Amino acid sequence: MTSEQRADDDRFATLRFEREVSAPLATLWQVWTAPAARAIWAAPSPAVTVEFLEADTRVGGREVSLCKVAGQPDIRCECGWLDVQPLLRSVNYEVVSAGGAAQSAALVTATFSGAGVRSRLDVTVQLSSLGADMAAGYRQGFEAGLDNLAAVARRTMVLQRVIEAPARIVWNTWMNPETLPQWWGPDGFSCRTRRIDLRAGGEWVFDMIGPDGTVFPNHHRYAEVRPEERIAYTLHWGENGPKHADAWASFEAEGGATRVTLGMVFSTEAEFQTAKGFGAIELGLQTLGKLDSFIASR
Structure with a gap:
């Protein structure tokens, strides 16, 4: 394999995440899909502010947000919902751009399960880095975001x-x-x-x-x-x-x-x-x- 082939392979990654959540399945689903709840847990750290420009969590709908960090250019994320099966599964595409140039594209599949006051979320991200290698940043961002989501679910009615x-x-x-x-x-x-x-x-x-x-x-x-x-x-x-x-x-x-x-x-x-x-x-x-x-x- 040539160095160019290895570089191309490094641009593709499959990332997997899972969370056990101390909340009923219906609550977890709402926290994952409701725009008002997503706006609360989406920021990966207190230094990041997420501004939602539009949000429509239905098949064919899209979500556009800006991640803002003081002193840095805004990062734009566009999400389009491809499949939404309440309490079971959601599938969306995600395109991240900065300065008007696309940095990555991803397919995000989330599956849900649970009983009683416990539920589980499994997320698979099929990532294509279009600029620099985005895998490490994606992994860090999703880990932090899902930690936030689990905490928000515990205080959601x-x-x-x-x-x-x-x-x-x-x-x-x-x-x-x-x-x-x-x-x-x-x-x-x-x-x-x-x-x-x-x-x-x-x-x-x-x-x-x-x-x-x-x-x-x-x-x-x-x-x-x-x-x-x-x-x-x-x-x-x-x-x-x-x-x-x-x-x-x-x-x-x-x-x-x-x-x-x-x-x-x-x-x-x-x-x-x-x-x-x-x-x-x-x-x-x-x-x-x-x-x-x-x-x-x-």
């Missing part, structure tokens, strides 16, 4: 409900300043709105009032609004208070019905455990139940 109404109706009931306060919150709770602007960059400042009259100040800040598809927002303890979770809601048509997924990545694992302890899962499911009942009554 995912709630789902299938509502017997088209996505248009579910969306219009959720993203309507008149109707949202009427059903939001667990059984027995009501909402008192101070300000509401349900647009990207908008906010909802409100009090949730418990059955015993206890007032819980809330502040939602909306980062993304894609009509009839998804929203992403942050939850704060009172107006301009500390953030306690990044959240998203997605609306997926299933025949004439809509699967609503509500996800929350808590700021710390301790906050997640505290929320579970006071019944946040059950209370969140009650909230989705109130949405269902509200729609059915109209």
Whole structure:
């Protein structure tokens, strides 16, 4: 084999990664695929900032992001989804470029398995280095990113409900300043709105009032609004208070019905455990139940 042939061979690599994750399979899948969650764990280190320019995790959809490090040129990553089988497998291509020149192309296959509160992710990356050898950088980046993903999954709560109404109706009931306060919150709770602007960059400042009259100040800040598809927002303890979770809601048509997924990545694992302890899962499911009942009554 000539030195040129060896150099060509070095440009191709198959990399394999695996993670055992302390979270249910449905949670792992959401953390892997939901754009709001991907934005949290994608950066391989605190020195790197990842900015998502677009994200559409569906077959034929694509994701474009910029990796930014102070004093260095931005690195652009374009991802295209080729296969998305919920809870089972995803396949995407990935092209990394810098300065307008492609540095690598890769095919990324992820498979999922699990039972109970444990799940597993296996990732195979078939990498072609177009510039310098990218294998070492890819391995380092994926190892760090998957470590982040496992940590994020441990503090993520995912709630789902299938509502017997088209996505248009579910969306219009959720993203309507008149109707949202009427059903939001667990059984027995009501909402008192101070300000509401349900647009990207908008906010909802409100009090949730418990059955015993206890007032819980809330502040939602909306980062993304894609009509009839998804929203992403942050939850704060009172107006301009500390953030306690990044959240998203997605609306997926299933025949004439809509699967609503509500996800929350808590700021710390301790906050997640505290929320579970006071019944946040059950209370969140009650909230989705109130949405269902509200729609059915109209």
